[in-house]
Amino acid sequence: MSETIYVGADIGGTTIKIGICNEQGELLHTLEGPTESEKGADAIVNNLVKYAREVVEASSYEWGQVGGVGVGTAGFLDIPNGIIKFSNNLNVRDVPLKKLLEEKLQTIVKVNNDANVAALGEAWAGAGRGIDNCVCYTLGTGVGGGIIINGKIYEGFSGMAGELGHMAIVPDLEAIQCSCGMTGCLETVSSATGIIRMAKDAVERGDRTSLSLVPNIMAKEVIDAAKAGDEVAVRIVNRAAFYLGKSMAAVAIVVNPQRFIIGGGVAKAGDFLFDQIREVFKKYTPEQAKQGVEIVAATLGNNAGVVGAAGLILRSN
Amino acid sequence: MSETIYVGADIGGTTIKIGICNEQGELLHTLEGPTESEKGADAIVNNLVKYAREVVEASSYEWGQVGGVGVGTAGFLDIPNGIIKFSNNLNVRDVPLKKLLEEKLQTIVKVNNDANVAALGEAWAGAGRGIDNCVCYTLGTGVGGGIIINGKIYEGFSGMAGELGHMAIVPDLEAIQCSCGMTGCLETVSSATGIIRMAKDAVERGDRTSLSLVPNIMAKEVIDAAKAGDEVAVRIVNRAAFYLGKSMAAVAIVVNPQRFIIGGGVAKAGDFLFDQIREVFKKYTPEQAKQGVEIVAATLGNNAGVVGAAGLILRSN
Numbered sequence: 001m002s003e004t005i006y007v008g009a010d011i012g013g014t015t016i017k018i019g020i021c022n023e024q025g026e027l028l029h030t031l032e033g034p035t036e037s038e039k040g041a042d043a044i045v046n047n048l049v050k051y052a053r054e055v056v057e058a059s060s061y062e063w064g065q066v067g068g069v070g071v072g073t074a075g076f077l078d079i080p081n082g083i084i085k086f087s088n089n090l091n092v093r094d095v096p097l098k099k100l101l102e103e104k105l106q107t108i109v110k111v112n113n114d115a116n117v118a119a120l121g122e123a124w125a126g127a128g129r130g131i132d133n134c135v136c137y138t139l140g141t142g143v144g145g146g147i148i149i150n151g152k153i154y155e156g157f158s159g160m161a162g163e164l165g166h167m168a169i170v171p172d173l174e175a176i177q178c179s180c181g182m183t184g185c186l187e188t189v190s191s192a193t194g195i196i197r198m199a200k201d202a203v204e205r206g207d208r209t210s211l212s213l214v215p216n217i218m219a220k221e222v223i224d225a226a227k228a229g230d231e232v233a234v235r236i237v238n239r240a241a242f243y244l245g246k247s248m249a250a251v252a253i254v255v256n257p258q259r260f261i262i263g264g265g266v267a268k269a270g271d272f273l274f275d276q277i278r279e280v281f282k283k284y285t286p287e288q289a290k291q292g293v294e295i296v297a298a299t300l301g302n303n304a305g306v307v308g309a310a311g312l313i314l315r316s317n
Numbered sequence: 318m319s320e321t322i323y324v325g326a327d328i329g330g331t332t333i334k335i336g337i338c339n340e341q342g343e344l345l346h347t348l349e350g351p352t353e354s355e356k357g358a359d360a361i362v363n364n365l366v367k368y369a370r371e372v373v374e375a376s377s378y379e380w381g382q383v384g385g386v387g388v389g390t391a392g393f394l395d396i397p398n399g400i401i402k403f404s405n406n407l408n409v410r411d412v413p414l415k416k417l418l419e420e421k422l423q424t425i426v427k428v429n430n431d432a433n434v435a436a437l438g439e440a441w442a443g444a445g446r447g448i449d450n451c452v453c454y455t456l457g458t459g460v461g462g463g464i465i466i467n468g469k470i471y472e473g474f475s476g477m478a479g480e481l482g483h484m485a486i487v488p489d490l491e492a493i494q495c496s497c498g499m500t501g502c503l504e505t506v507s508s509a510t511g512i513i514r515m516a517k518d519a520v521e522r523g524d525r526t527s528l529s530l531v532p533n534i535m536a537k538e539v540i541d542a543a544k545a546g547d548e549v550a551v552r553i554v555n556r557a558a559f560y561l562g563k564s565m566a567a568v569a570i571v572v573n574p575q576r577f578i579i580g581g582g583v584a585k586a587g588d589f590l591f592d593q594i595r596e597v598f599k600k601y602t603p604e605q606a607k608q609g610v611e612i613v614a615a616t617l618g619n620n621a622g623v624v625g626a627a628g629l630i631l632r633s634n
Contacts, residue, residue: 133473147571147572154572155573156450156574157450157573157609158573158606160570160573160603163570164570167566167570168563171488249484250567250571253479253480254478254567254572255464255572256473256475256476256480257473287498
């Protein structure tokens, strides 16, 4: 009996992480190596091919058992055709990744964006295991998102489904401009970047806060200060939580998921953050759309990307 | 060659409309008769059975060609089991409609709520024909909605997907209470009821408006006054349009539909209303999620319910 395995790759600016999963999404083996994006697109592709072969060789499986290779990466993608249209991170443009990898690896390859892939990883084998309909938020530099419908990533008409960081949720009079050009996007207040910005603004305008003593403010310092009762920090975390909760209330009315999963660095704040989000979510969501709906922390950590990438073969269109 | 046909029924408080569609969603034949809800659940079911048989007999088809019967109705439903848990409109409670109809009609029966069914009708055979992913709004007494994903109604975890009227979109300080108990729901400002309320409020507080001369203000009067340049009426219609556009921007980031379809009485305002909605939608939606996305009027009018009900057999889970 030869079990089918799936290879997942998470291409970051400096490192490619790669892993093997079985059909249940269990991560069986991993390795990582340099991306070498400074050497250009060919080097990235060749490295990925090398690591994919290596991770299988280093395991107890054979290449013949590979049911496909999934790849997650940041940037602007043409998902159906598996083309990296443009990636700041990798400094490449118009790379037909799917086609190149399929030629070199002689197996099915699927490519998707890092937020969708992390969402799928959690949905498949992490905090969403067994749940068909869930929505994931990744709170990092930005706010990423992914919509899982009937167990699969849902991409929408032009691949923008689940780009939750760009929901215009902050009312105009309180909104600032987002890196995307719009104003009031969720990620202007609920990402690590947003939290840091609000803290630096507070320090600069002379608000009385323990954060004024911190030389290089990171989101963790703001959350720790809030946990310790610093009023300025509490207000900042409240604001981040408020708009997350409000955005989830909007999501609940659109796709009515059974579970919200929150990952990324900011989610490490734990129940201190989550309880506030839950409270706001409850306030703005009708009874039937919140009954039995949970807001939980992601469980796969940095492995979500590799697991989700492997999951692309079975669980994306 | 015996073509398969589908029977659709739209149960309203006073009238049951019924029709036959072919597999392309073309409405081939219709009839209607009294609901007689005052006689209780049995009478409603028996009437529906009678009209279903009659509409087929009156056509050139035979009962043997019926591939199933779909039913749309207002109220709180258990959709998977086809049970009317509670309906104000019909004054019934706990009616196992699917089971009763399947016994009497000896064919598959599916039941869904009126907003979902109208959305499916438009998506299948109206303004969304040929479009796999669309979102419908029905602007009537309330604001109904329906999410069509891969050509099918999407219901979510507890049947609340697409209940767009209860998106808490109005900021707290400007929000009023909705009939659902929450505050700031879209339907408090963008339904006919919301528009009428805002107009009556304006008249009562003595705002200078031509509406103060209208004895019984309806949404149409407010829209007509706005079209004629009445500033108070313009402000009211602007507000209704603003929150519709904002809610569509949120929807675009969640499910990224190709088309938004707006039906219901208020939609008769036409481009005067639609252009405002489109402008707001564009302002609050990222480029990729609005490119190629259209906001259009529903085309089936009152037939959307019957057509969508017939469509339940082929296009719902």
